[in-house]
Amino acid sequence: MATTMERRMWDLLLILTAAPHSSDVVTSALRLSQAVLDNGGSVRVWACGYATMMTQDTFGDTKLPNTRDPEGHYPSPSAIVQRMIADGQGRFAWIGCTACTEERGATHHIPQVRHRSPLRLAATVAGAKQTLYLGGA
Amino acid sequence: MDAQTARAADAASYFLIESKGNWAGPNAGTFLLDAAALAEAGHRVRVFLVEDGVLSAVGTDTPEIERLAAAGVEILVDDFSAAQRALGATKLSPHVRLAGMDVAAAALTQDGCRGVWH
């Protein structure tokens, strides 16, 4: 007997290929993600190119010391993503493109990141009601 | 009816996000002309200016903004990006209005809305 498997549909998929520290695109992507989450929706980020740097576990929890404010607390990019994943309770997820990860040598992702081959990009797009491609890799 | 004009039943709904605009380099603002062309062809188009894209909303005679407004396009300006760039201290086009990211989120999660990011 044939069975059908129900597939989870995400409200928004952001294919983030622009590099951090190149423009405010990461900030916009995270702000938009949060707005969708606040609205009860779900968001997946597919990180390509240098966006794969965002979730490297080599950052640790905090950024390097601010020499002008040595006592200040500045969370690292990976700590911010980790916190959003935890707070999202299953409604916010982060995928690292395995090809871009290898190409950039950025292979040490935090454990919350799901690793996906670019061969699964179309399937991932099909699993979202809305996809935005934030180019720039 | 112009062959290029979408019939009401065929009209699509676009939410177009411009993060670059005229100040990001040559041809960076062409995306707004794409938006105008879609609107003039009968599609529903909303434009959300964000990051450096908000700079296209400055002044009262930006041709792209004027053309979008004439085509009935709703033009939104991200409030955070505008404040970051001190746009409260200058004059914005009367055809635009400030909006939060919540407006973009609501639009993009509407059924049938096609989102494009530039």
Added chain:
Amino acid sequence: MTTTRTERGPSVLCVLDRAYRGAVEAQFFHALYGLLDLHGQFERMDVALRGAAVTMAVEEDVYRPSVRLGTMVLDTLPDYRGSVRDLVAEGFGVFVDEAAVTALGFAPEQLVAGTTCLDSAELAVRWPQYDQVWFV
């Protein structure tokens, strides 16, 4: 025998014509911070803001360098105007391109106190006063 290097670097004009290169990920670590952090190594370091970067020198009181992500309020986003004030306070010459200021509808009086609103060509002819010019 140990030696101590006390030699200072050359005089440099740093031109910044691309602004807003990361907020959540950069926080304090943006271009102006880099200049503030490093200028003590150099004989002289001045800054010229051009294009969209001139907006970093416009005084305003709406922007809050803060964003909420999940349960975290990240209130450590870049404070560009504050950094421009720091540049002035720490002795940098800060030049702001007049053409961009006026094209964006600002008046020179709206710029951070101590900055100099300058015509682009006038800035270029000042290049020989510096050993090096860097587009940062």
